[in-house]
Amino acid sequence: MTTPPRSPRLLVLSTVVLAVCGVALLAVPHGQEQQAPGSSPVSVTGVPSSAAAAPAGIAPTIEAAPSKPRAASPSPVVPSALPPHGEGTAGDRTVQEALEGAWPADLPATDERELLATGRALLRADVTGVGREKWPEIFRHSAAGSPAFAAARFRIQAAIARQDGRPNRAVVHLVWAGMDRGGTFTDLRVTDWHFTRTTTKGAPAWTPQPRT
Structure with a gap:
């Protein structure tokens, strides 16, 4: 039995249908299933629905809310960056560099020099008793007490002066060594x-605050 020849019009129509189907298939992204009519994108907790509906293989971008500004504070000093205990004066420079690296300068040079000079003198007066009479309001409860450390074995290893949250406040951070009355050097x-x-x-000055 001989098969009758196909109509040229039918061949053209079949070719057009196949081409339309091919275009429709190419328009669907690879790996993404068609969404059922009437359904909405599934949203992940804490993630916008637009981000959750992103095509596979594309990471959604989530904008975080701006955080409140924080006051300057020292960064953690890595313990391995500090010299070992008992290193002596050879390790003081390393301690100073570690402090300066953890807390960048934020005060005018004149203020920093004034604060450092006063802070060093206050520390010496506090631990050795030398010069407490200059600040009777600071040492009024300990003026008659015996010093806890010997002046001859006291040494400031490093010191920095920085803002303390506000422009009109500052803190002097000191690292030091000394021998107590029991003979223990630390x-x-x-x-x-x-x-x-x-x-x-009429002249501005930095006033130390009593330690609590």
Whole structure:
């Protein structure tokens, strides 16, 4: 039995249908199933629905809410960056560099020099008793007490002066070594002295605050 020849019009129509189907298939993204009519994109907790409906293989971009500005604070000092205990004066430079690297300078040079000089003197007066008479309001409860450390074995290893949250407040951060009355020598001790900027006789000055 001989098959009758196909109509040229039918061949053309079949070719057009196949071409339309091919275009429709190419228009669907690879790996993405068609969504059922009437359904909405599934949203992930804490992620916008538009981000959850992103095509596979494309990571959605989520914009975080701006955070509140925070006051300057020292970065953590890596313990391995500090010299070992008992290193002596050879390790003081390393301690100073570690402090400066953890807390960048944020005060005018004149203020920093004034704060450092006063902070060092206050620390010496506090632990050795030398010079307490200069600050009777600071040491009124310990003026008659015996010093806890010997002046001859006291050493400041490093010191920095930085803002303390506000432009009119500052803190002097000191690292020091000393021998107590029991004969025990310990280095890498830490003490902070806080200051407020006041005006005395028309001239601004940094006033130390009693330690609590």
